[in-house]
Amino acid sequence: MKRVNLFKASLLATAAILTAPAAMAQETATPVAAPTAAPGADPVGAPPLPMDASPAEEAAYKVLDKYCASCHQDGALENGLTKSKSGFGHVLDMRRLAQDPKFVTLGDHTKSKLYQVIAGGSPPMPDNCWSADCTPKAEELEVLKLWIDGLDDDVEEKKFVSLEELHRLAHEDLQKQPTNRRDRIRYISLRPLYNDSDVSPENYEAYRQATVKMINALSWNPEPYKWEAVDEYGVLMRIYLPEIDWDQHKWHTLEAIYPYGVGSETDPYLSPLKHMAKTEVPILRADWFAATASVSPLYYDLLGLPDTVQGLEQLLNLDMVKNIQNEQVVRAGFQDSGVSTNNRLIERHALGTGFFWTSYDFAGSKGRQSFFEYPLGPKEAYGEELAFNHDGGESIFTLPNGFHAYYLNTAEGERLDVGPTSIVRDDDYSDGTGEVVNGISCISCHSKGIRYNDDGVRDVAMSNLSLSPSSRQTIDAIYPGNDVVQDWFKKDQQAFFDTLTSAGIDPETTAGGLEPVRGLFVYYVDHFVDLQQAANELGMPEEELRKRMPFVGHQFASLMTRLEQSPIARDEWTAAYPVLLEKLTDYRPYVNDHKPVANLTHTVAAVVKDTPYEPPVKDDHSVYAPPPAKKHVPDTTYADVAKPDHKAYDPVAHSVPSQSHLTVYTDKPTYSVGEGLQVYIEPRHDCRLTLISIDDRHQSCVLYPFPGLDDIVIKGGSQYVFPPKGTLRTTHEGLETILAICNGGHDAIDLHTRDTSKVSCAADHKPLTKDQYETVVNEVLALDLGDDHGKDKHSPAGVDYRGVSDHNPKIVKSQISVVVTAH
Incomplete structure (x- = not known):
């Protein structure tokens, strides 16, 4: 990664050629690398290396200690920090970090957020670094790459469990049960987690325990429910409803809003299974169950x-x-x-x-x-x-x-x-x-x-x-x-x-470093669906989905490309799921009371358009703000939230990452040097767009607005292709990150133009200083407070924006990192 510049873009209509900025010099202060403990010593208060640490773990530990621990390791924080930044405080807990899917994807450094941000993503890390002198060296990045890529070496390859195989397992088990019990027997399935190669055996066991815990947390039966293996893979939990003091009506409450129920004329096990159990949905997914049943009012x-x-x-x-x-x-x-x-x-x-x-x-x-x-x-x-x-x-x-x-x-x-x-x-x-x-917050907070x-x-x-x-x-x-x-x-x-x-639950068990039920909640709500997971949830291996993709309509093309580049948020995936299920499998969706989200990105809207699963009401794309919430007063009280405006069972509403209002992806995941590249941007609401290019030496410049291109408002539900004329051309190998920022505030939309020429990727671009860079980013992220000083601002979940972040909730960000190879 010997690059010092970013993209070159050929904008044919304007004949402008983008070149890279020179190294970002910090004019007012000398860059200082993150402080570390004395050589050979563990940082004070930080977890030591495991006694049986491998050479790869030891080497990665040293790099993470050098660049990350001062901000992201509880017990080793420096520079006056009392809390770890972004709630991430276990960067040196190597075994926990390896099991945390938010930061590490087993066996794939290119998909791991930990590697992406250190290698030049956004936000840049270390965040007190503004030149190449204090960024990880190529050999240090290689250390992290080898550690992450080697994490799946000991993971046993498993047979894929399809939907038909799942139904066979449940059918065979139900046949073994007394006939007078079968109509009160149901199943919880961990099939999607079992098939997910990113789920380690340790996390899978934690997710299983989380499911047992969640079932018991909803039971008035004096006897704790215990796990009993019913199939050869360990993907099914049998629930005899009276053992958790439930009846069929309570199960139907879940069945009525379950978005993944299926029917089939070709599956030989599903119809008999439904008939014996006397229900249309005899099996619920464990991750959906944990995320949905744990959210009030349900x-x-x-x-x-x-x-x-x-x-x-x-x-x-x-x-x-x-x-x-x-x-x-x-x-x-x-x-x-x-x-x-x-x-x-x-x-x-x-x-x-x-x-x-x-x-x-x-x-x-x-x-x-x-x-x-x-x-x-x-x-x-x-x-x-x-x-x-x-x-x-x-x-x-x-x-x-x-x-x-x-x-x-x-x-x-x-x-x-x-x-x-x-x-x-x-x-x-x-x-x-x-x-x-x-109760999800309470379950998590009171994990012990x-x-x-x-x-x-x-x-x-x-x-x-x-x-x-x-x-x-x-x-x-x-x-x-x-x-x-x-x-x-x-x-x-x-x-x-x-x-x-x-009940067979280890009190010390965590899932991805979280309390197990919260970990399972996060797995469902916050881990976006990529092509592999889409195939998994549709009941087939990834290679099978790739074989079937060319035979669906052209309206699916953009979504399939997007799934390969930029995973889709859970709320949009549940909107697209029934259409994809019908087009790509022999199953049909079970239609119930589940209501998909109305505001969709361009690619998902194209898939559901003119189908029975198209949302009946579309929100106003011109308004980024959520539907009007209760009148806000400066000192919100319990009484102000006592009567919600709606009674939706929506775990997504309480999660910032899954409220994905902006998507950015490219036409391919990997490029060769000199190859053309296009960026696709899809907001759900009208907004002003800024595109920033960041290379793996943390050098940045603004791709859009760009001289010669109209600075337009990007319409919600539309697709904006950048550049609209010509193409971006990669000039050096390495990791390129495109950061998209959309401002949906009225003040931003009302602007006629913005001057970003001083920090543009244009050919006459001058080296950026830290102050110049911060100025443009601050302008992009400026709060649109107006006369009310933000007193009536709400997040998409309807809460006071101060409860979400220090930034305007009308600002949304998304990014894509692509690999550029020499050939």
């Missing part, structure tokens, strides 16, 4: 939880006010819970099944919202004069089988699906919107049960002589102090560990 519905806390108390035979008044509770209060933005008070009640912990959360920390000044409450127990004023709460309680259930509510007791990001946040999921979504914290109320309140003696006696009883509180934490956590173990 989570509540499957557990049968009532609409109010008062109803929940009746269900559980619990009287919280009586327990508080009789001093039969244990309390602890603290200011930093890791979830709540302000004060948080937690309270334990005894329950026949174990415990009921609930929290009192506050929108502020002053006056009656400070439990340090008003440690007694709520008003239902102590009256208006003595009580604090809280805004809502979150509860965790034990089900009869020992697993945990969760509940969010307002101060008045009204049930919530999602907590307000201004009061509580889900930071366990760095790619999410920040919303606390019941109750979370420990120290009480800060008792000592303060007992020293407050302005409180009456009787009040201090009450405080003495219900705030027993840290030793007692910690004992309860330990006892309740151990009970949860014992429950997990009894």
Whole structure:
């Protein structure tokens, strides 16, 4: 990778030839490489190399320590960082990193985000580096390449399990069951994960345990459900519905919104299987199940939880006010819970099944919202004069089988699906919107049960002589102090560990470095579908899909090219799936209540157009903002999110990556030097486009806007081809990254033109300074705040944009990296 320049583009109409920028010089400061520990020493607080580390692991560890650890390794952060950047803090935990599909694709460095960003992608890494002097050398990149490419050496090649084979396995198992049980037997399938070559054996086992955990988390049966192998591959879980206290109606709730149900006249096993089970969907995918059943309101519905806390108390035979008044509770209060933005008070009640912990959360920390000044409450127990004023709460309680259930509510007791990001946040999921979504956020946060914290109320309140003696006696009883509180934490956590173990779940298991259910959620929602996965989900190996592709209509061509270059987001894939299933297989989709997303990119819209699966209503492409949400107030409260505008079971809504509003891809994945290249850009909404080219030496320039080309608004649902005249020509081998940025804000769209000539890839381009580069990027990403200063900005999920990121949610980015070879 001896390149110092980027693309050359032949724009035939303007006769302009793009040449590369010279190395980006940093004029105001000398570049400094990321600091590291002393030679031969492990970085302070960082995970050491495994005792049995291979030479490849050892070499990769040194490179990652040198360039990445100061920002992305908890315990080794530098430069004043207290939290790892982007929520990625395990870059030196080599075994965990290798199992994290977000960053590493087993056996393929070209698909691994870790390699892409280090080799010159966006954002550039290290991000304090602005010249070739502080970027990884070619030999260091080779070290990472060899480590990643060798990760699948020990992975056993497996036989592909097709849809027909899956149906055979389930049919054979169901035939073995007593005839009077068959109509109450269902199956959960891990087939897509089993076939996915990017899923390691360790992660597959974690996903299996996640499925068992999710099933138990929705069960009122006193006995934990346990995994029982029913087929030779280990891809099916048999569920006898009464064993999880379900009936056919509850299963039908899932069946009615399942987007992957199929029918067939040629599959010899599917129709008999449906007939015996007396259902149209006898098998659900484990990843879809974990992602969908864990999101409220469906989570509540499957557990049968009532609409109010008062109803929940009746269900559980619990009287919280009586327990508080009789001093039969244990309390602890603290200011930093890791979830709540302000004060948080937690309270334990005894329950026949174990415990009921609930929290009192506050929108502020002053006056009656400070439990340090008003440690007694709520008003239902102590009256208006003595009580604090809280805004809502979150509860965790034990089900009869020992697993945990969760509940969010307002101060008045009204049930919530999602907590307000201004009061509580889900930071366990760095790619999410920040919303606390019941129950996936709670399952993830409480991966090991109750979370420990120290009480800060008792000592303060007992020293407050302005409180009456009787009040201090009450405080003495219900705030027993840290030793007692910690004992309860330990006892309740151990009970949860014992429950997990009894169901065959290792409490320390992670999937891709995440709590297992969250890991399975992320696998479904955030891992975009490429050609290999598309074939897998359609029930065939990749080579078979390639054979069939030439025989479908021309309207499929762009999507097939895109699947090879730029994976498709989950919400768009479910829109295209039924059409592809009909065109490419002998199966037909099972039509139910599932509703695909309305705004589609050009390639997907072309596939579903004029089919029964075309969305009936198209959103206004001219408005990037999501459908109008509830009126926003500066200090959002629990009450503001108490009544959602819609009751959609949509896990995608809570994930930023899967809300893909911009697609960028090229006509091929690999190019030879001198070969022409075209870039395809497909936004879902009208926007102003900027294209930035980045090479693997972190040298950058702006491809679009470009002198001589009209700076137009790209229409939502359309396809823009760059360059519109002529072609881009690669000049050197290596890795090229095209970063597309689309600004859908009204201010950006209303602009008539932009001047990017100072940072353009045009022939007269001058070397960029750090300040010049940051100026153009800041202009591209400028917040369109207008007069309201962003107070009414919402993410596509409908939440305050401050809960998503520091940037305007109307800005979307996407990138494609292509390999350029010498021949």
